[in-house]
Amino acid sequence: MIRGRFTLVVALPKGRNFADGYRALVQAGLELPPLEGERALLHGREGGVAVLELRNHDVPTYVDLGIADVGVVGNDVLLESGRDVYEPVDLGTGACRLSLIRHPAATGPIRRIATKYPRFTAQVLRERGMVADIIELAGNVELAALTGLADAVVDVVQTGATLKAAGLLEVEVLAHSTARFIVNRQSLKLKRELLRPLIERLRANAHNLPAS
Numbered sequence: 710m711i712r713g714r715f716t717l718v719v720a721l722p723k724g725r726n727f728a729d730g731y732r733a734l735v736q737a738g739l740e741l742p743p744l745e746g747e748r749a750l751l752h753g754r755e756g757g758v759a760v761l762e763l764r765n766h767d768v769p770t771y772v773d774l775g776i777a778d779v780g781v782v783g784n785d786v787l788l789e790s791g792r793d794v795y796e797p798v799d800l801g802t803g804a805c806r807l808s809l810i811r812h813p814a815a816t817g818p819i820r821r822i823a824t825k826y827p828r829f830t831a832q833v834l835r836e837r838g839m840v841a842d843i844i845e846l847a848g849n850v851e852l853a854a855l856t857g858l859a860d861a862v863v864d865v866v867q868t869g870a871t872l873k874a875a876g877l878l879e880v881e882v883l884a885h886s887t888a889r890f891i892v893n894r895q896s897l898k899l900k901r902e903l904l905r906p907l908i909e910r911l912r913a914n915a916h917n918l919p920a921s
């Protein structure tokens with residue numbers, strides 16, 4: 710097991726949330742390894758802290774199953790994952806929302822919803838007693854509303870520029886998202902002396918973030 714060879718294994722998502730996540734952990738005093746080479750997937754030396762570079766949706770999986778002790782991931786991905794991890798800190802970065810989006814001409818009942826977030830969408834439908842087919846897509850989800858593949862989509866909105874350019878409407882915000890620091894429940898007990906102060910410092914620093 711990789712965890713036995715390092716003091717702490719950190720799962721970070723490639724892409725948008727990587728730099729803020731890395732910085733937040735360093736500012737909280739964690740000695741992260743320097744990042745080696747663009748194509749490296751695992752950074753760090755035995756006996757120190759390791760960083761795993763993962764796809765967003767894989768971060769909760771690695772943390773829940775105990776391969777990584779801790780991780781950083783957007784709440785949107787956490788909601789979708791259904792994974793049981795401890796989520797002690799809202800880092801406040803990477804703010805966006807998961808919204809219901811429709812074409813202005815689509816005014817009838819929603820029968821087909823396209824999304825990268827099928828579990829989250831199914832839960833929203835269940836909570837509202839609604840029935841619709843969910844079509845899982847891998848990206849550029851707005852195209853489903855533009856082309857008529859679906860009569861609504863659930864996707865990430867940040868500035869709204871993508872929707873505006875496509876002439877689509879943000880009908881309803883379903884969830885707000887920011888980056889979260891997550892912890893494997895067993896690691897929290899086993900590495901308490903390392904993790905408790907880290908969590909406190911992350912909380913204090915997140916509190917002092919300028920409002921975005």
Ligand SMILES: Nc1ncnc2c1ncn2[C@@H]1O[C@H](COP(=O)(O)OP(=O)(O)OP(=O)(O)O)[C@@H](O)[C@H]1O
Binds near residue numbers: 766865868
């Ligand atoms: N405008 C935005 N679009 C998409 N995600 C955003 C945006 N703003 C913040 N985020 C956050 O960034 C995460 C997506 O990061 P990124 O765009 O790097 O991933 P991706 O290219 O979709 O790759 P992956 O397939 O690994 O999810 C989201 O889960 C969300 O928490």
Ligand SMILES: O=P(O)(O)OC[C@H]1O[C@H](OP(=O)(O)OP(=O)(O)O)[C@H](O)[C@@H]1O
Binds near residue numbers: 869
């Ligand atoms: O409201 P906005 O500020 O326009 O941001 C939202 C858009 O940004 C992301 O797409 P991106 O073009 O980054 O590609 P991706 O789908 O590969 O993440 C996301 O999937 C939305 O389409």
